[in-house]
Every structure is written in C-alpha cells, then in structure tokens.
Amino acid sequence: MRRVSGRRPAAAGVLLAALLAGCASVTPDGGMAEVARLTQARTGLVVPLDAAIGAPAPRVAELLAQPLQADDAVELALRNNAGLRAAFAAVGIAEADYIQAARLPNPILHFSRLVGGGHVEIERSFGIDLMAWLTLGQRRDIEQARFEQARLQAAARAVALAGDTRSAYFVAVAAAQTAAYMEQVGLAAEASSELAQRMARIGNWSKLDEARERAFHAETLTQLAQARQQAVAAREALARLLGVWGEQNVFRLPERLPELPAQALELPQAEAQAMAQRLDVQAAARALQAAQGALGLERGTSLVDSLELAYAGRSASHEAGAKGAEVSLALPLFDWGGARRARARASHQRAWHQAADTAVRARSEVRERYHAYRSAHDVARHYQEHIVPLRKRISEEMLLRYNGMLLSVFELLADAREQVASVNGAIEAQRDFWLAETRLQQAIHGGASPDKEE
Numbered sequence: 001m002r003r004v005s006g007r008r009p010a011a012a013g014v015l016l017a018a019l020l021a022g023c024a025s026v027t028p029d030g031g032m033a034e035v036a037r038l039t040q041a042r043t044g045l046v047v048p049l050d051a052a053i054g055a056p057a058p059r060v061a062e063l064l065a066q067p068l069q070a071d072d073a074v075e076l077a078l079r080n081n082a083g084l085r086a087a088f089a090a091v092g093i094a095e096a097d098y099i100q101a102a103r104l105p106n107p108i109l110h111f112s113r114l115v116g117g118g119h120v121e122i123e124r125s126f127g128i129d130l131m132a133w134l135t136l137g138q139r140r141d142i143e144q145a146r147f148e149q150a151r152l153q154a155a156a157r158a159v160a161l162a163g164d165t166r167s168a169y170f171v172a173v174a175a176a177q178t179a180a181y182m183e184q185v186g187l188a189a190e191a192s193s194e195l196a197q198r199m200a201r202i203g204n205w206s207k208l209d210e211a212r213e214r215a216f217h218a219e220t221l222t223q224l225a226q227a228r229q230q231a232v233a234a235r236e237a238l239a240r241l242l243g244v245w246g247e248q249n250v251f252r253l254p255e256r257l258p259e260l261p262a263q264a265l266e267l268p269q270a271e272a273q274a275m276a277q278r279l280d281v282q283a284a285a286r287a288l289q290a291a292q293g294a295l296g297l298e299r300g301t302s303l304v305d306s307l308e309l310a311y312a313g314r315s316a317s318h319e320a321g322a323k324g325a326e327v328s329l330a331l332p333l334f335d336w337g338g339a340r341r342a343r344a345r346a347s348h349q350r351a352w353h354q355a356a357d358t359a360v361r362a363r364s365e366v367r368e369r370y371h372a373y374r375s376a377h378d379v380a381r382h383y384q385e386h387i388v389p390l391r392k393r394i395s396e397e398m399l400l401r402y403n404g405m406l407l408s409v410f411e412l413l414a415d416a417r418e419q420v421a422s423v424n425g426a427i428e429a430q431r432d433f434w435l436a437e438t439r440l441q442q443a444i445h446g447g448a449s450p451d452k453e454e
Contacts, residue, residue, distance in 0.1 A: 027095065030088075030089075030091055030092035030095055031091045031092060031094070031095040031147065031150075031151055032047075032088060032091060032092075032154075034151050034155075035047065035088065035091060035151050035154045035155045035158065036048075038151070038152070038155035038279065039078070039155050039158040039159060039162075042155075042159050042162075042277070042279075042445040043074060043078075043158075043159060043162045044071075045071065045074055045075050045078060045162070047078050047158060048078075048079060059079060060076060060079055060080055060248070063075060063076045064076070064244070064248055064250075064251050066252070067252040067253060067254050068169070068251055068252065068253055068254075069254070070166055070169050070170070070258070073165050073166070073169045073238070073242065074162045074165050074166055074169075076242050076243075076244075076251075077161055077162065077165040077241050077242050077243065078158060078161065078162065080242055080243035080244065080248075081161055081241060081242070081243040082243055083161075083243075084157060084158060084161050087153075087154050087157040087158075088154055090150055090153075090154060091147075091150050091151055091154045093150075094143075094146055094147045094149075094150030094151070095147055095150075097143050097146065097147070098140070098143040098144050098146070098147040100143075101139045101140050101142070101143035101144075102136075102140040102143070102144075104132075104133065104136065105128070105129045105132040105133070107126060107127065107128050108125075108126070108127050108128070108129070109124075109125070109126050110123070110124065110125040110126075110127075111123070111124045112124075121314070121315070122314070122315050123312070123314045124312070124314075125312040125326055127326065127328075135297060138293060138296065138297045139297065141293050142290050142293040142294055142297065145286050145287075145289040145290035145293060146286070146287075146290045148286045149283050149286035149287050149290065152279050152280075152282050152283035152286060153279075153283050155279050156279035156280055156283060159279060159442070159445050160442065161241065163438050163439070163441065163442040164241055165238070165241045165242065166434075166438045167435050167438050167439070168234070168237050168238040168241050169238055169253075170257065170431055170434040170435055170438070171234045171237070171238075171431065171435070172231070172234040172235050172237070172238045172253060173253050173254060173256070173257050173431075174234075174257055174427055174428070174430070174431035175227070175230045175231040175233075175234040175235070176231045176234075176235070176253055176255070177255065177256055177257060177427055178227050178230070178231070178424060178427050178428075179224075179227040179228050179230070179231040180255065181423060181424070181427070182220070182223055182224045182227040182228075183224065185220055185223075185224070185420050186220050186221060186224045189213075189216055189217040189220040189221075190217055192213050192216070192217070193213050193214050193216070193217035195213075196209060196210045196212075196213035196214065197210060197214070235253075239251075257427070257430045257431060257434065258434065260377070260380055260381060260384060260430065260433060261377075264373070264374055264377040264378075265373070265437075265440075267370055267444075270366045270367070270370050270444060271363050271366050271367065273444055274362050274363065274365075274366045274443060274444045274445075275359065275362065275363070277444060277445050278362050278444070278445060279445065280358055280362070281355075281358055281359055281362055284351075284354055284355040284358040284359075285355055287351045287354065287355070288348075288351040288352055288354075288355045290351075291344075291347050291348040291350070291351035291352075292348060292351075294344050294347065294348070295344040295345060295347070295348045297344075298340050298341050298343075298344035312324050312325065312326040362443070365443040366440075366443045366444060368443075369436070369439050369440045369442075369443040370440055370443075372436045372439070372440075373433075373436040373437055373439075373440045375436075376429070376432045376433040376435075376436035376437075377433055377436075379429045379432070379433075380426075380429040380430050380432065380433040382429075383422075383425060383426040383429045383430070384426065384430075387422055387425070387426065388422060388423070388426050391418075391419050391422045391423075395419055
C-alpha cells in the first residue's frame with residue numbers, strides 16, 4: 001500500500017509537468033531578448049528587438065544626419081542590415097520548433113458506423129501516442145539545445161556584422177583620406193609640370209628634367225584615379241553592410257582616421273577570455289549537447305518507435321455493447337533501427353569533432369591576431385613618432401636650403417616626391433592598426449558564425 005501511494009504523487013507530478021509543457025507558447029520577441037543581450041555584451045551597442053521586422057526609421061535618419069563615427073556605423077548596420085534581420089528570423093523558427101517539441105501530442109479519435117443485414121454497428125476509440133508521451137522530455141531537451149544554438153549563432157552573426165562593418169568603415173575612411181591627399185599631390189604635380197615646361201622653354205631646365213617632372217605628373221594622375229576608384233569601392237562595401245540605398249546612400253564619413261591609442265592593449269589571458277566568451281565555441285557546445293540527446297533518444301526508440309494506447313468501445317443494435325483497451329505496436333520485422341542509430345552516432349561524432357576543431361581554431365586565432373595587433377600598433381606608432389616627423393624635418397631643411405640658394409629646385413621637387421610615399425604609408429599603417437584591433441576583438445568574442453547543422 002505504501003508503494004502504491006508513493007507512486008501516485010510522482011505520476012501526478014509528471015502529468016502536471018506534461019500539461020504545463022503543453023501550455024508553452026511562443027514568446028512575443030521570438031527569442032530575440034537573449035540575442036540582444038549577447039550582442040550588447042560584446043559590442044556595447046543595443047540591438048533593437050524588432051530588428052527582424054524593420055529598422056526604426058527615426059534613429060536611422062538621426063545616424064545618417066551627421067558624419068558617421070565607427071560606433072555609429074556599427075549601430076546603423078545592426079539596425080538596417082536586411083541580411084542580419086533574415087538571420088534573426090531563424091531564431092523564431094528554432095523557438096517555434098522548441099515550443100512544438102514541448103507540447104503534448106494530440107489524442108487520436110477513431111469512429112466507424114457499419115450498416116448491414118438490418119443491423120447497425122458502431123466502433124469508437126480514443127487513444128494517445130504513448131511513445132511520444134514517454135519521450136516528450138528528451139525531445140524537448142534536444143530542441144531546447146538547438147534553440148539555444150540558434151540564438152548563439154544569431155548573436156555571432158550580429159557580432160560578425162559589427163566587426164565587418166567596423167573594418168569596412170576604417171578601410172573607407174582611409175581610402176577617402178588617401179584620395180584627398182592624392183588630390184593635393186596631383187595639384188602640386190601639375191604645378192611643377194607647368195613650371196618645368198616654362199623653364200625648359202626659356203632654357204633654364206634641360207629636356208631630361210622637364211621629362212622627369214611631366215612623368216611624375218602623369219604617374220600622379222594614374223595614382224589619383226586608382227585612389228578615387230578604391231575610395232568608391234570601399235564606400236560601396238561599407239554601404240552594403242549598412243544596408244543603405246537611394247537617399248540613405250549619402251552618408252558622410254570623417255576626413256581622417258581616429259588617432260592611435262597611447263598604449264596597446266595587454267591581454268595576458270586572451271585565450272581563456274576567448275574560450276569563455278566566443279559565441280561559436282558556445283554554439284558548438286550546444287550542437288554537441290543536442291547530438292548527444294538525439295543519440296540517446298535513438299538508442300531508446302529506434303527498435304520500437306510507435307506505441308499507441310487507446311480506449312475502445314463497440315455497440316451494435318442486435319447485441320450488447322463492449323468496452324476495452326487497444327494497444328498498437330509497430331513490429332520491427334523489416335527495420336530494426338540500425339540505420340537510424342548509425343546516423344545518430346555519426347552525427348554525434350561530427351558534432352564532437354566540430355566542437356574540438358572550433359576550440360583549437362579559436363585559440364590559434366586569438367594568438368595570431370593579438371600578435372598582428374601588437375605589430376600593427378608598433379608600425380603605426382613608428383610612422384607617427386619617427387618616419388613622418390623626420391620627413392617633415394627633412395622637407396623643412398630642404399626648403400631652408402632652397403631659400404638660401406644652397407639647393408636647386410630639382411632637389412626640392414625630388415624630396416616632395418619621396419614625401420608622398422611616406423604619407424601614404426602612414427595612412428596605411430594607421431588603417432592597418434584599426435583593422436588589426438577590430439579583428440582581435442572578433443577573435444576574442446567569436447564573430448564568425450558557425451554553419452548551422454542540418
């Protein structure tokens with residue numbers, strides 16, 4: 001008697017939990033609250049929960065009304081990129097699958113009415129898929145892991161977009177800055193070419209010197225055309241990430257790249273930080289968890305995957321009615337479930353190795369990108385503190401000597417040509433630093449979204 005009374009509360013608890021699971025419903029935000037939290041923790045920017053439906057036009061217009069800074073560009077992309085909103089919709093799909101898996105299967109009602117020989121016979125049954133009830137918890141846990149994986153992948157997609165946008169922003173600003181500088185170089189080259197032609201006509205310059213200045217002018221025009229094209233291409237690459245077109249495509253960029261930070265970041269625990277924060281590592285762990293659950297479910301149900309229990313009743317006009325129970329069981333005569341178990345084992349092995357590969361790649365990427373970040377900072381700082389000031393000092397000394405008639409105009413123009421390469425190198429070094437800093441943050445936070453498992 002004690003054993004029976006002890007089972008009743010447990011059975012009632014299971015039934016109550018099953019009924020509560022059957023009442024679960026889709027959340028209004030489609031599971032996006034967690035995605036927004038993960039993204040904000042890694043980018044410092046708020047992702048609007050309605051981004052899967054449409055971007056808030058007032059905020060987009062506000063961002064476009066002023067020259068874009070790096071954070072402004074990232075926020076605009078998070079609000080306005082249609083590809084990201086499509087990725088966010090996958091979260092709603094995964095949540096719907098999870099809610100569906102957590103719900104009880106509907107009962108099955110069978111009814112038949114037979115007439116013949118002056119008699120009427122009625123059969124009826126009301127049953128449930130007992131196997132679906134018994135495995136409800138396992139199926140729910142599997143879909144929950146997949147739902148969590150989908151949210152991590154969506155957040156990783158948002159973080160990746162933020163990093164890509166930031167990189168494209170620095171490339172676009174640097175390209176525009178280079179093009180503007182080459183405009184000034186082109187004007188100076190044109191003036192020196194005209195001066196060379198005039199001095200050659202009056203016999204003060206040789207034909208060789210004139211040809212040298214005209215060649216420099218022609219080469220400058222070619223470099224200017226290339227710089228303009230690179231600026232247009234970089235701007236369009238940024239526009240695609242921002243999701244702007246038409247009137248929105250008139251966004252403005254600052255004239256110069258941001259200044260270098262005084263000190264480079266010190267990250268002695270970069271690998272550990274990446275393993276704790278990278279979204280692709282967490283998504284791979286959720287995929288492995290789902291594969292483990294699916295493997296356990298297949299081992300338990302592959303032999304008998306269909307079991308129905310029903311109440312049955314029969315009544316006839318010429319005899320007394322009958323009541324009873326009915327059990328339906330799929331007999332494993334042809335399919336013993338070996339293929340399904342083998343597939344589940346292979347899927348589990350794939351998920352395990354993918355999780356291990358993701359972890360190895362994450363550690364390597366952090367080490368490599370931190371080294372690239374420190375190197376880029378050293379190079380950019382060297383240009384800023386040594387090369388550019390030395391070039392400026394040389395130009396000033398050359399001008400003083402030219403004014404004192406100690407140098408010829410040829411030497412002064414030759415120095416100006418050498419200064420062009422130094423300035424362009426400084427711009428490229430500053431750009432490369434900001435790109436390296438962005439890629440380092442991506443490596444730590446895991447911006448690369450893993451491919452979703454089928």
